[in-house]
Amino acid sequence: MKKYIFLHLFLFVATATFAQKKVTRHTVSGTIKDARNGEVLIGVNVFIEELKTGVATNSYGFYALSVPPGKYKLSISYLGYVTQHKEIDLVDTDQKVNTELLEDKTELKEVVISTDKADARNVEQNKMSVVKVDIKEVKKIPLLLGEVDIIKAVQLLPGVQAAGDGSSNLIVRGGNIDHNLVLLDEAVVYNPSHVLGFFSTFNGDAIKDFEIYKGGIPAQYGGRLASVLDVRMKDGNSKNYNVSGGIGVLSSRLTVEGPLIKDKSSFMVSGRRSYFDIFFPFSNQLDGVSAYFGDLNVKLNYTISDKDKLFLSTYYGRDKLGFGGVFGFGWGNLTTTARWNHIFSNRLFINTSLVYSRYDYDLDFNIAKNLNFRRSNFINDANIKVDGSYFISPKSSLKFGTKQTYFIFEPGRRVPITSESIVSAATLPQKKAFEQAYYVSHILKIGSRATVEYGGRISVFSNIGDGRSINYIGGNPTIIDNGFIKEAPKDTNNKYTNYSSGEVYNTFVGFEPRFNLTYLLDASSSVKLSYNRMFQYMHLIQNISASTGQEFWTPSDKYIKPQMADQVAAGYFKNFNNNIIEASVEVYYKQIKNTVEIRDAADLQFNEATEAQVVSGQGRAYGVEFFVRKQRGTTTGWVGYTLAKSERQADNVNNGEWYAFRFDRRHYLTVVVNQELSKRVSFGGSFIYATGEAFTIASQRYSLFEGNEVSIDYSKRNGARFPAYHRLDLSLTINQKKTEANPLWLLKKRPYEGSWVFSLYNAYGRKNAYTITYKNNDQGVPTAYKSYLFTFVPAVTYNFKF
Structure with a gap:
């Protein structure tokens, strides 16, 4: 039945579209680029003043407007660039208008105020729960060790938080770290972190643009429950x-x-x-420790004609951490994307992509020549996707597409490091899957005030051979024994069900409706409403803390059901001072089904029976987010505040009662400020205050039969809180012009630009709790100990540009 819903939706969209009164129209279309480097600009506002209608450029800088015949004035505007006005003649024919925009060198002056309609885009655009931060602004934010890091910047937005001090993993509106779809040039990045999460995979110098969706997620995205972080590499200066x-x-x-x-x-x-790692030998505690990361971004593009353009991009990143040659682990991401943009007509734009992603993790134990092994796992995905845009009229357009993905999951492979090792080689069976996705959405402007986007996505996920599944007595992988969840006994007479190569042995179908509505109250305010349903067919299984990379992905199957989330959000958006100050307040409610929770006493060490180590649960999250931002003038930045609650529930966990999600934080406040003191000197600061994370506290200790062994009994799951988290980061940037740029200003003048960035992370040395563990003190009494990662961390970076 569900498979016909998409067909009905498509027919409804088509009927609503083509039943409109047919009129003669001509189209103005083109591509908008940066005049300085030739990079296409995303989200540029193209507006016809006489008709009071417009459109924004897509992810490839393309736009199209189909309007009645006539002569018009076209306005092209983008934040930080000089607005251009062009006369266009659409009386008898279509017209192509390609434009290059110049940076606005005077925009830092408070007196320069543009009254262009484009400045109210946050009020007018039919998007909510979406934030876009200019990469130039990210570079001004003081961050850990002075590194430019877009993920750390995203964590300063309302509704988004870090999964631990210094971590690059995201927690968005009550979702888990694997509930975020992280894309780099359309390729999935499965682990977006370096060095235990302290750095992200994204090199700020290679990034052109990024945007995060916390809700109201468009139909072209799918596969994760909580958010989409869509990152685009630079094309290269042409x-x-x-x-x-x-x-x-x-x-x-x-x-x-x-x-x-x-x-x-x-x-x-x-x-x-x-x-x-070159500094480690100078520390007795770190002597013998080796650690490093490296990554590489490469991108090529070629314009075949006005209608065709090719792109090829790749990313490779690798981490290694070792301890005295005895123990070590590493992980890495590899992505490759080949894209073809084709303009079929002035109204129809198609992008076709071939995409490959791989994430792998390895763990080494090297105790002795005869006792050593390496254990590894990986996930591969290869897909082809087609995304199209059809511009019907200034008030009506379609987005549609499909994505076909093939997955290979290898949960574990073990090999001896030396031939003398007594540890034998072994491999857990691979799992394979194929996912299909089809989507369509219709953007419709109703009158002069309302804009609606409605549509849906059909996802079909199939387990395919060759492979096998374990058979359990009773048909379930877990049982309840004396109130505890345990692995069910296997059917010894029929332990496995085997599947031949290419055999489809299990299929899930999900219908994912999407809806966004914007209603303008006046020129500077609007109300918005959104709803989205998301399915997630693969799950991150972790055996230790979130940031180390010691993890593997597993697909949904006959035992582990797909996760599903429904989210509804409503918001009020208001601009002040001629659109210089943007403000918004959003409320949301999210319900999650079939969450994957690790059961107590789970055995995840090289175990094929993953399904017996997890239990299915549910979750809910709700809250209100406040956001005020200023993007122009000598003082820029934002203030964000989130009041939220996130909970989980699973049978036979916490007596079946709802409990706080580990990353539930009732209050989350962020303040980001950048002050231009002069043309050469700027000061930056950011502050975070957050309720402490939830954890399960020990309630009592006891010994049996007057023995010496002391046991610890724990209270309700996540019933206690870490102390509140707060931190102040500061930075000072000193820019050097070409005529004076040289290190320390002592050497001969050099023909390049430069800047010194001095930063101080955790300026007042707050010892924020990272973990709480229980150890026996000198008297043998179990005692709670708080550990922390950082006090204040100073850093200095010298940047240069030829």
């Missing part, structure tokens, strides 16, 4: 050659970009490498 980079205390980076064929083809290569 006009001039540039070399830029930075030398920091613990890592350095270098980027080279330029034209292969001017204004037709360009490239970008950007790399980073840490070197903090």
Whole structure:
């Protein structure tokens, strides 16, 4: 039955679209680029003043407006760039208007105020629960060790938090860390962190644009419950050659970009490498420890014609951490995307992509020559996707597409490191799956005030052979024994069900409706409403803390059901001072079904029976988010505050009662400020205050039969709280012009730009709790000990650009 819903939806959209009164229309279309480097600009507002209607450029800088015949004035505006006005003639024919925008060098002056309609985009655009931060602003935010990090910047937004001090993992509106879809040029990044989560995989010098969706998620996205972080690499400067980079205390980076064929083809290569492990020998505690990360971004593009453009991008990142050659682990991401943009007509734009992603993790034990092994796991996905946009009229457009993905999951492989090792080689059976997705959405402007986007996504997930599943007595992988969840006994007479290559042995179908509505109250305020349903067919299984990479992904199957989330949100958006100050308040409610919870005493060490180590539960999250932002002038920044609650429930866990989610934080306040003291000097600061994380506290200790062994009994799950978390970060940036740029201003003048960035993380040295453990004190009494990662951490970075 469900498979016909999508067909009915499509027919409804088609009927609503083509039943409109047919009129003669002509189309103005084109691509908007940055005049300085030729990069396409995303989200530029293109507006026809006489008709009071407009559109924003898509992810590839393309726009199209179909309007009645006539002569019009076209306004093209984008924050931080000089607005352009062009006369267009659509009396008898279509017109192509490609434009290059110049940066607005005077926008820092408070007196420069643009009254263009585009400045109210946060009020007018039919998006909510979406935040976009300019990469230039991210570079001004003081962050850990002075690294430019878009994920750390995102964690300063309302509704988003870090999964621990210094972590790059995201917790969004009560979701888990695996509930976030992280994309780099359309490829999934399964672990977006370096160095136990203290750095993210994203090199700020290689990134052009990013946007995070916390709700109201468009139909083209799917596969995760909580959020979408969509990151785009730079295409490469198509006009001039540039070399830029930075030398920091613990890592350095270098980027080279330029034209292969001017204004037709360009490239970008950007790399980073840490070197903090060279300082370890100077510390007795870290002697023998080795640790490093490195990553590389590469992108090429080629313009075949006005209607065709090709892109090829790849990312490779790797982490290694070792302890005296005895123990070590590492992980890495690899992504590759090949894209073809084709303009079929002035109204129809199609993007076709071939995408590959891989994430792998390995763990080494090397106790002796005859006792050692390496254990590894990985996930591969390869997909082809087609995304289309059809611009019917200024008030009506369609988005549609499909994605076909093939997955390979290898949960574990073990090999001896040396031939003398007594540990034998072994491999857990691979799991394979195929996912299909089809979507369509219709954007419709109703009158002069209302805009609605409605549509849906059909997802079909199938387990395929070759492979096998375990058979359990009673048909369930877990049983209840004396109130405890335990692994069910296997059917010894028929232990496995085997599946042949290509055999489809289990299928899930999900219908995911999406809806967004914006209603303008006046020129500076609006109310918005959104609803989305999301399905997630793969799950992150972790055997220790979230940031280490010691984890593996497993698909939904006959035992582990897909997770599903429904979220509804409503908001009020208001601009002040001629759109210089943006403000919003949003309320949301989210319900999650089939959450995957690790059961007590789970055995996840090289165990094929993953389904017997988890239990199914449910979750709910609700809250209100306040956001005030100023993006222009000498003082910029934002204030965000979230009041929220997030809970979980699972049978036979916490007596079946609802309990606080580990990352439930009732209050979350962030303040980000950047002050331009002069053309050369700027000051930045950020502050976070958050309710402490939830954890399960020990309630009593006891010994049996007057024995010496003391046991600890725990209270309700996540019934206690860490102390409140708060932190102040500061930075000072000193820019150098080409005529004076040289390290320390002591050497000969050099023909390049430079800047010194001095930062202080956790400026007042707050000892924020990272973990709480129980150990026996000197008297043998179990005692709680709080550990923390950082007090104040100073850093200095020198940036340069040729």
